[in-house]
Amino acid sequence: MKPLLGTFYILGMLVPGGLGYDRSLAQHRQEVVDEIVSPWRSLETYSYNRYHPMEEIYQWMSQIREKYTEVVTQHFLGMTYESRPMYCLKISQPSNNPKKIIWMDCGIHAREWIAPAFCQWFVKEILQNYKDNSRIRRLLKNLDFYVLPVLNIDGYIYTWTTDRLWRKSRSSHNNGTCFGTDLNRNFNASWCSIGASHNCQELTFCGTGPVSEPETKAVSSFIESKKENIVCFLTMHSYGQLILLPYGYTTNKPSNHEELIQVGQKAANALKAKHGTNYRVGSSADILYATSGSSRDWARDIRIPFSYTFELRDNGTYGFVLPEAQIQATCEEAMEAVLSVLDDVYEKYWHSNSAEKAMSTAVVLSLLMSFISLL
Amino acid sequence: MQPLRQPLPASRRGNPLPAAPLLALLLLLALQEAAGAPAGSGGPEDSGWHQDTELPRRLLSQAARVALHFFNFRAGSPSALRMLAEVQESRAWINQKKERKVDLVFTTELYNPEEGNKRLGKCSARVFFRNEKPRPAVNVTCAQLIEKKKRHEKDYQLYKRMKQLQNPVDVVSIPDNHGHIDPSLKPIWDLAFLGSSYVMWEKTTQFLHYYMAQLSRVKQWKTNDDAIDFGYTVLLHEFSTQEIIPCHIHLVWYPGKPLKVKDHCQEPHTPEEASGTEEGSAVAPTELSNF
Numbered sequence: 307m308k309p310l311l312g313t314f315y316i317l318g319m320l321v322p323g324g325l326g327y328d329r330s331l332a333q334h335r336q337e338v339v340d341e342i343v344s345p346w347r348s349l350e351t352y353s354y355n356r357y358h359p360m361e362e363i364y365q366w367m368s369q370i371r372e373k374y375t376e377v378v379t380q381h382f383l384g385m386t387y388e389s390r391p392m393y394c395l396k397i398s399q400p401s402n403n404p405k406k407i408i409w410m411d412c413g414i415h416a417r418e419w420i421a422p423a424f425c426q427w428f429v430k431e432i433l434q435n436y437k438d439n440s441r442i443r444r445l446l447k448n449l450d451f452y453v454l455p456v457l458n459i460d461g462y463i464y465t466w467t468t469d470r471l472w473r474k475s476r477s478s479h480n481n482g483t484c485f486g487t488d489l490n491r492n493f494n495a496s497w498c499s500i501g502a503s504h505n506c507q508e509l510t511f512c513g514t515g516p517v518s519e520p521e522t523k524a525v526s527s528f529i530e531s532k533k534e535n536i537v538c539f540l541t542m543h544s545y546g547q548l549i550l551l552p553y554g555y556t557t558n559k560p561s562n563h564e565e566l567i568q569v570g571q572k573a574a575n576a577l578k579a580k581h582g583t584n585y586r587v588g589s590s591a592d593i594l595y596a597t598s599g600s601s602r603d604w605a606r607d608i609r610i611p612f613s614y615t616f617e618l619r620d621n622g623t624y625g626f627v628l629p630e631a632q633i634q635a636t637c638e639e640a641m642e643a644v645l646s647v648l649d650d651v652y653e654k655y656w657h658s659n660s661a662e663k664a665m666s667t668a669v670v671l672s673l674l675m676s677f678i679s680l681l
Numbered sequence: 682m683q684p685l686r687q688p689l690p691a692s693r694r695g696n697p698l699p700a701a702p703l704l705a706l707l708l709l710l711a712l713q714e715a716a717g718a719p720a721g722s723g724g725p726e727d728s729g730w731h732q733d734t735e736l737p738r739r740l741l742s743q744a745a746r747v748a749l750h751f752f753n754f755r756a757g758s759p760s761a762l763r764m765l766a767e768v769q770e771s772r773a774w775i776n777q778k779k780e781r782k783v784d785l786v787f788t789t790e791l792y793n794p795e796e797g798n799k800r801l802g803k804c805s806a807r808v809f810f811r812n813e814k815p816r817p818a819v820n821v822t823c824a825q826l827i828e829k830k831k832r833h834e835k836d837y838q839l840y841k842r843m844k845q846l847q848n849p850v851d852v853v854s855i856p857d858n859h860g861h862i863d864p865s866l867k868p869i870w871d872l873a874f875l876g877s878s879y880v881m882w883e884k885t886t887q888f889l890h891y892y893m894a895q896l897s898r899v900k901q902w903k904t905n906d907d908a909i910d911f912g913y914t915v916l917l918h919e920f921s922t923q924e925i926i927p928c929h930i931h932l933v934w935y936p937g938k939p940l941k942v943k944d945h946c947q948e949p950h951t952p953e954e955a956s957g958t959e960e961g962s963a964v965a966p967t968e969l970s971n972f
Contacts, residue, residue, distance in 0.1 A: 357859055470858045471894060471916060471925045488923075507949075509923040584767065593738045595921050622746075622892040623764060623792070625918055629860030 349373055354427050355633050357419050359466045360390075363455055366426065367393055374433045376400070381452070384524025386460045387477045392524050394454040397432055399446040406655060407535045408648060409610075411454040411525065412542040414489050414601065416461030416472045417626040420618045420636055421542040425455040427637035428644065445648050448656050449537075458489055458521060471626060475519055479506040487513040490541075491597065492522040495604035496555035501597035512599050529605065538612040538651050539605035540644065545625050546594070546617035547585045549574055549643065552606040554590035554597035560606055563589070569650045570614065577643040581635050583619065585643070590615065612651055616640065730782065733775040741768045743890045744783040744817075748806035750882040751819040757940045759871040760835035761827050762792035762878075766801050781810045781887060791826055793871065802826040810887040817885060836936035842868045843909050846901065855896040869899055869913075876932040877915045879942045884917075884926075894918040894925060908935040917946075924949045 347362070349369045358366065371378050377399055383392040398405065412425035432451065436442045456462050460476035474486025484506035491502040497516035498504060505511060517523050529536065551566045553559075560566065570587040577585050586593060590600070597603075606613040619628055619636045628636070745768050753762050766788040774782045785808070788801040804823035811817070827835070846865070855870055856862040862870055873896050881891040894916040902910040912931040919926055928946035 465858075470854075471918075473923060509925075588738065595737075595739060621765070624856065624860050625892050625894050627856050627858065627860045627895055629856065629862075632860070 354423070354430055354637070356630055357423060357633075358426070360456065360459055360463045363422065363426070364393075367395060367455070370395060370429060370433065377436070377446075378433070381528075383454070383528050384520060386458075387475055387520055388460045390459045390463075392454070392457070392459060392521065394452050394528075395429060396450060396452050397429070397436075397446070398450040399436070401447065403448050405448055405450045405535070406537045406651075407450050407452060407532055408538045408540070408651070409452050409454075409529065409536055409605075410540045410542065410644075411457045411601070413456040413462055414458050414541060415543060416458050416465045416474070417470065418542075418544040418618075419465070419626070420544045420628045420633065422456045422462065423633050424542055424618060424637050424640055425453050427633075428641065429453055429455070431641055441645065441649070445645075445652055449648065449652065454525070457525065460521075461486065473509050474511065475521060477513075477519055479514070487511050487519050489519060489521055490543075490601060491599040492517060492519050493526065493599050493601045493604035495553075495600060495607050496598040499555055499598045501554065501595060502599055510597075516599065525601070526604075529610075530608070533608050533610060536605075536610045537655065538647065539602065539610045540614055540616065540647070541601050542616050542618065542640075544618040544628065545620055545622065547583065547619060547621055548593065548615075548617040549585055549587045550590045550594060550602065550615040550617065551587070552589065552603050552613055554594070554600050554603055557589075557591045559589065562611055566612065566614075569612065569647055572650065573643040573646040576646040577639045580639040580642050583635075583639055612647065614647065616643070729776040729778075730774040731776070733773040733781060736771075736773040736775075736781075736783070740773070740781070740783065740887065741771050741785065743885070743887075744771075744808040744810075745785050745787040745804075745806070746890060747817055747882055747885040748785065748787075748804065748808050748819050748821045749789065750878040750885070752804070752806075752821045752823060753875060753878040754882060754940065754942075757875070757934070757938070758832055758836050759868070759875045759934075760793060760839050761832045762871065762874055763789040763802065763804075763823070763826065764792050766790050769803075779812050783808045783810070789823065789826070792874070800826060813886050813888060815884050815886045815889070816882070819882070833937060839868045839871060840909060840934075840936045843872065843901075843911075844907075850899040850901070852899065853897065855899070869911075870896065872909065872911070872932070872934060873899075873913050873915060873930070875934070875940060876913075876930045876942050876944075877917070877928070879940070880915070880928055880930060880944045880946070881917065883944070884946070888921055890920050891926075892918045892920070904933070906935070908933050908938075922949075 347365065349366070352366055352369075367380060371380050374397075377397055379396045379398070380393050381396055383394055385391060394411075410425060410428065412421035413419075415421075432442055432446075436446055458475055461472055461474060464472045464476055472486070474488050476485055477487050478485055479487075486506075488502065488510045491498065491510050491512040494516040498512035502510045502512040513519050513522075517526050529539075549570045551560075551563065551570060567587060574585045574587050577583060590597060590602070600615070602613050602615045618640055619632060624632075742765065745765050749763055749765055768785060768787045770786040772784045784806070786803065786805045788803055790799060790801055794800075802824045804821060806819060806821035809818040842865075846869070850866070850869065852863075852866060855866055855873075874893060877893045881893070884891060896913050896915050898912075898914045900912045902912075904910045910931075910933050912929065915928050915930055917926040917928055918924075926946055926949065928944050930945075931943040933941040
């Protein structure tokens with residue numbers, strides 16, 4: 307209730323007449339809210355080095371949309387269990403080029419605060435630099451980014467109001483005696499076969515069925531609807547300093563396993579070059595433990611070729627409660643890793659053609675030159 | 682990516698460390714075991730042991746971590762706590778009872794490094810997991826990272842700072858929810874980590890391993906002999922189940938003396954609660970200098 311009260315309080319302060327804010331009509335009221343909420347915090351003073359509660363993240367998304375209106379749109383995915391709207395940001399450079407899609411989500415597990423912090427950092431970096439930075443400009447020529455800063459909104463809010471180490475969603479089960487599904491065990495990928503529990507009491511509770519949770523449904527439907535064009539699916543977690551490939555539910559390897567390892571290792575090297583941090587790369591079943599129903603495995607199974615889970619800092623020293631003082635370094639190095647993956651994805655789908663053309667043109671030219679010199 | 686069973690070239694970190702003394706160490710450990718074992722020629726191929734080719738990679742860092750928990754507890758020094766840097770070499774064996782023996786060489790760094798000093802210290806360990814049972818048997822040796830005299834001095838500084846703290850400590854959790862630990866409270870965190878190391882070792886099995894998530898409810902008591910006597914609740918994070926386990930820990934510490942720990946943990950979803958007590962033995966862990 308607190309976030310509702312928080313928003314209500316803010317609105318109440320700014321509109322003395324009071325404004326009935328019905329959360330279930332949130333999507334329709336969004337424009338009204340934008341007009342009335344004159345930034346009590348402006349984007350210029352938004353600190354990417356601090357953790358932000360959900361109300362502030364909602365605000366931030368609106369402000370991003372306002373400021374970067376030429377490339378950013380906000381998309382509604384669905385409602386959470388506690389009836390909060392799920393929005394993702396689409397970053398797209400308008401053009402006639404055919405586009406492929408990169409998906410990134412953060413905060414599927416509530417207590418992993420560094421993940422939503424990274425999603426915000428990522429958006430900020432892309433938007434602040436896409437005009438001047440040739441690397442990012444190139445990516446945006448043919449790639450659209452969809453970023454979901456907080457997937458498990460109800461759980462995230464719960465970690466702010468009640469229990470900092472909460473992991474699951476806040477769905478109610480067993481007649482209100484037990485709460486929360488592990489959303490990363492709820493996807494339709496060998497659902498609940500291994501590394502997950504049918505018992506609501508446990509932290510890896512897989513839900514009452516595959517995609518039983520509204521949050522999972524929202525993300526699944528959205529991704530399904532665009533899956534032909536999605537080339538890369540990134541899901542951000544903490545902690546452990548790992549870049550994980552499919553699968554978790556089996557030790558069998560996907561058909562592009564070698565490629566995924568190469569791209570992942572290159573990303574880990576780029577990450578390490580930034581601040582010296584070591585991230586290990588491997589399939590989830592190999593270096594972590596068996597899990598089923600994960601979003602990353604599901605994404606790979608619906609043929610999204612590059613599907614990774616990132617486990618961000620640290621290695622257990624602070625774990626979930628990573629100090630704010632480490633946000634910047636963690637995000638900077640992770641940014642290098644993600645950009646490295648995106649570069650490889652871009653090369654695979656667009657650069658190779660032009661490279662071949664350049665090569666053959668060069669060959670023809672040099673042959674011509676040598677022919678002419680012989681005359 | 683590290684291959685499982687092949688040792689990495691010694692110059693990996695640009696800091697050539699001699700492989701021969703390490704192999705000698707491992708051999709020494711193996712021989713010690715052979716001396717104690719009724720059958721077998723020192724090679725783990727006997728007594729039903731055979732090389733474990735399917736060792737899951739996670740078990741390597743798990744084994745290294747539990748060896749470190751044990752090392753930290755035995756060293757009894759909150760200012761010289763170590764954390765895992767990297768596992769470098771490993772060999773593993775398994776027997777019919779599904780018990781596992783893991784030999785490891787790994788690097789460690791100081792939990793509280795001195796300004797700019799990020800030296801790595803090598804450790805070698807043998808960890809023996811008795812199937813699903815906790816309290817794995819650990820034999821661990823580490824190269825010295827802090828000079829003994831300096832370590833004692835730092836421990837004493839920490840002790841003095843603990844003594845000066847207000848009681849009861851007026852704080853909800855350490856670190857706070859944003860990961861911040863007030864510098865005045867850092868000694869509490871370090872000492873709690875020391876005590877929790879014992880508990881984490883005590884509970885580790887092949888399948889369960891722990892990290893310290895957060896502290897709450899700190900309380901200090903006066904003692905006659907001026908030792909630090911304090912109690913706290915630590916939230917342990919168990920990795921494979923993802924559970925948060927609250928443990929009430931009571932520890933008594935005086936610099937240079939072995940640590941005394943009593944713990945009482947709440948197991949999730951079971952009515953029974955597990956508890957343990959330990960007094961650190963007088964045997965200090967072997968340290969090698971000039972490594």
